[in-house]
Amino acid sequence: MAKITETSPLAPPSFPALPAVAGFRFATLEAGIRYKGRRDLTLIEAAPGTSVAAVFTKSATAGHPVLWGRRILPHGKARAVIINAGNANVFRGAEGDAAVKAEAEMLAAALDCAPEEIYVASTGVIGERLPVEKIIDAIPALIPALAVDGIAAAASAIMTTDTFPKGALATAELGGKTVTIAGIAKGSGMIAPDMATMLAFVVTDADLPPAILQPLLLEGSDKSFNATTVDGDTSTSDTLLLLASGKAGNTPVTGIEDPALAAFKAALDHVLLDLALQVVRDGEGAQKLIQISVSGALDDRAARRLGLVVANSPLVKTAIAGGDANWGRIIMAVGRAGETIELARLGVAFGGTPVARNGGAVPDLDEAPVAAHLAGQKIDIDIEVGTGPGKATVWTCDLTHGYIDINADYRS
Amino acid sequence: MAKITETSPLAPPSFPALPAVAGFRFATLEAGIRYKGRRDLTLIEAAPGTSVAAVFTKSATAGHPVLWGRRILPHGKARAVIINAGNANVFRGAEGDAAVKAEAEMLAAALDCAPEEIYVASTGVIGERLPVEKIIDAIPALIPALAVDGIAAAASAIMTTDTFPKGALATAELGGKTVTIAGIAKGSGMIAPDMATMLAFVVTDADLPPAILQPLLLEGSDKSFNATTVDGDTSTSDTLLLLASGKAGNTPVTGIEDPALAAFKAALDHVLLDLALQVVRDGEGAQKLIQISVSGALDDRAARRLGLVVANSPLVKTAIAGGDANWGRIIMAVGRAGETIELARLGVAFGGTPVARNGGAVPDLDEAPVAAHLAGQKIDIDIEVGTGPGKATVWTCDLTHGYIDINADYRS
Incomplete structure (x- = not known):
């Protein structure tokens, strides 16, 4: 049985007032x-x-x-x-x-x-x-x-x-x-x-x-x-x-x-x-909600797949847990998704601030706004892959010690 | 930079004596x-x-x-x-x-x-x-x-x-x-x-x-x-x-x-x-080496894919970290691999002890030998999927707090 029963820090303030629905x-x-x-x-x-x-x-x-x-x-x-x-x-x-x-x-x-x-x-x-x-x-x-x-x-x-x-x-x-x-x-x-x-x-x-x-x-x-x-x-x-x-x-x-x-x-x-x-x-151990918006994929399905590969990367999720603007891990995850991308147009932004653009790091980046964004509870990651009109938004949470606590000793 | 520099508990006792190789x-x-x-x-x-x-x-x-x-x-x-x-x-x-x-x-x-x-x-x-x-x-x-x-x-x-x-x-x-x-x-x-x-x-x-x-x-x-x-x-x-x-x-x-x-x-x-x-x-945070042997897949490629889906499941890896014989998570991972399986022949064994067989739990299982095996550093999982001659062995490690420690604050 789960050891952690504290309410997720990302929970809504209260359960909504749901009216009766006829039938x-x-x-x-x-x-x-x-x-x-x-x-x-x-x-x-x-x-x-x-x-x-x-x-x-x-x-x-x-x-x-x-x-x-x-x-x-x-x-x-x-x-x-x-x-x-x-x-x-x-x-x-x-x-x-x-x-x-x-x-x-x-x-x-x-x-x-x-x-x-x-x-x-x-x-x-x-x-x-x-x-x-x-x-x-x-x-x-x-x-x-x-x-x-x-x-x-x-x-x-x-x-x-x-x-x-x-x-x-x-x-x-x-x-x-x-x-x-x-x-x-x-x-x-x-x-x-x-x-x-x-x-x-x-x-x-x-x-x-x-x-x-x-x-x-x-x-x-x-x-x-x-x-x-x-x-x-x-x-x-x-x-x-x-x-x-x-x-x-x-x-x-x-x-x-x-x-x-x-x-x-x-x-x-x-x-x-x-x-x-x-x-x-309510993701197990979640401290941050991560929204990943992919654009420029061949089609919407390719965009969603790219987004989900990034969203499922333990390395991306632990970086976000640590508030680390480690966009190299996003590039890594994009690279292994098996979808067509245009490396020379690849770009990544955190909270609207570009950190990589046109296939390279943004030069002389002021990391302060990025760090401020990553310190929050809602993280926005935009990824441009430069090949087509496909778009998708996916959501995940960060990977923290809480996930290990819940899942390493859970059945018994 | 990684914070953890202690040698992995799974490391070999010493570096091997490597002779000169001509050329x-x-x-x-x-x-x-x-x-x-x-x-x-x-x-x-x-x-x-x-x-x-x-x-x-x-x-x-x-x-x-x-x-x-x-x-x-x-x-x-x-x-x-x-x-x-x-x-x-x-x-x-x-x-x-x-x-x-x-x-x-x-x-x-x-x-x-x-x-x-x-x-x-x-x-x-x-x-x-x-x-x-x-x-x-x-x-x-x-x-x-x-x-x-x-x-x-x-x-x-x-x-x-x-x-x-x-x-x-x-x-x-x-x-x-x-x-x-x-x-x-x-x-x-x-x-x-x-x-x-x-x-x-x-x-x-x-x-x-x-x-x-x-x-x-x-x-x-x-x-x-x-x-x-x-x-x-x-x-x-x-x-x-x-x-x-x-x-x-x-x-x-x-x-x-x-x-x-x-x-x-x-x-x-x-x-x-x-x-x-x-x-x-030397997997980040690894405390246990996990060997997963899949048999009965349609072919060796299908067997390897089944094994890797199990090996990559965070829920399986955290269960092993916790020494929990939670074979339901293995069944879950097998189910989502997208490979053909025969549910009525599906079986799982830990350290040679069957825990599930022919599509169901082993009745009146004595969990003691399983618990003893899971307490060790080398975990063997055998999975039979009952459809063909395909076999493969894959290896992974458990997912522990050490992985989070290393990866949540690593770049800076």
Whole structure:
């Protein structure tokens, strides 16, 4: 179990005030799966007919709940999500699949829906048996506890090594109505395994079909969760769900290109990025949030890859932890990314101050503004690679002793 | 400059006794490039007609000495190598190229050869101007200092953050003669940038042409330097040179498939792996040497990639640092490698004790032998992925507070 429980210095001042979202209720309780004295089981109930979109980990050793989720997603509807913290239910063979099925069937019977409308998420230690009987036993008490104002409690109950609960909110005009988008997430050490899996659940009262929700979620997650990294590791259990109850009663949208979607899309992107950055701000041991903007790559995909190679470099991350303007390490990381660059146009800036330009160091650099910027909590790094129009922004945190403390003695 | 200068706990007990190798002389001196009070400039002189093979970093931001080396390698002959520590001569544009050229021309004139026979290696900070005049001024004093027994001093003079000098030796029968292979290397935090660049120089009195040396070196480096990692970062300046003077007078070898080469190949592989493992043993902050053997991959290349993804996982490396048998993190890393695996056959063993087998945890595992193994300095991890005949062994070290100490405040 993590030794460090002090709130991250990069945490927002408080959890946001999240309003009720029509069509959704939340319940939490102590099931005693691993932790003692805290709520570790969460139920999100969605009104019948709720549309669902999802992004799951690409891991080849994905957990049993992810295998189930991938299978039921084409069904397109969701009636509930059940989430436990403390055990990830990964790598347990038929026993792990049976546990997920038992949860889905029990909830389907209780909520009078098909098992294919029940999503399951588990986060915690990998490879140990999930005590699914504790979940099954808890479900009868969980359902009467469902409440429209339970989302903040849910944000806390899904936490593992997180040092603060994560929530985000946006509203948008859509088809003649104001719709609400509210989300919660857990994760610290994106995208890290064990108890540091990233889970995010976003609910909205918008009336949108899965065929529209899914591409919106994919695009939004590419610019948020998939553009952030703490240590480059990918969890077996990462799950991002978007549920749309339709209770807002907006007029239907004709398709993904409908201009009426623009405001909703922007609001969804805002919620996803807000949640993703909160995960980075809770990166294990993080003292600084690092934003890396790459321009001049062949295309946006190349730019994102360049940014992520820099963001995952332990040498860059330790330099930032030390407040060291060691841009040579950025040049190194750019060089090993395997993307096309134009060395004679390569440039790097810290906090807007160029330190390298056109393939060489900036002569007679005044390091004072750079040092001042690096002493802060939010570090901006701009990288120009001089070959094309591709741009991307990615986020990470610094690599500190806290990361070692948390991860070197964590399971036991 | 690194703050930690204590010798790595994983260092060999002493520097090996390296004999003179016919055709080679070595000289070192204090040129004051960056360090004070230590030798930082090294000259390796090779007899006229010496064959050369080389492996350079694949970085797109490679240093000026590497750009020069890539250009002259087709020439096939080497008369000298000049190496400075303290400044990597990287990312300096035309000025950086001119510095290399000045070194090569000065030495070519002094040794009466073509500039294309002079290799240059620089290791140290990236992006700062190399004070090449200090090197040029030193060359007249360096040449009379050349000595056949200078290789141990050279192993020390090329060091940067290294905590011990690295040398290796082997002999082999080749074409009726006993030939000697001696090598030196520097690097800690393979393959890390700045002053932690990996440089290795191997000399032999064997008579072998570049067309045979180059494939031998490529194959040997794939199983040694390219199978080791400390932090996954790649230097701008990594250079591995193999020089063969021909002074042993062995009978010629007919080609790369000649069975007479077998013993030489084995001896060269031994020297390369010995040097590479010494670099890992000097990994920044390393307390444990980790050997990861992957079997059952589609092919050897897939196996190596799987091994390196595990070896580069900060979560695996911190778990080992903490002596934690957290095999779930290995499953996680295997899952994200992007290689084909058979989940139902996946298995992991620590020190020969299986902890996961056939896609699940080993039931009722006695953790005592695993804990005892993880308390040691040499950690063996075996991973079976159950899809094919591919095998590979890779090496890394654990990730500790020492790595952060060294790298968070290193340039200044």
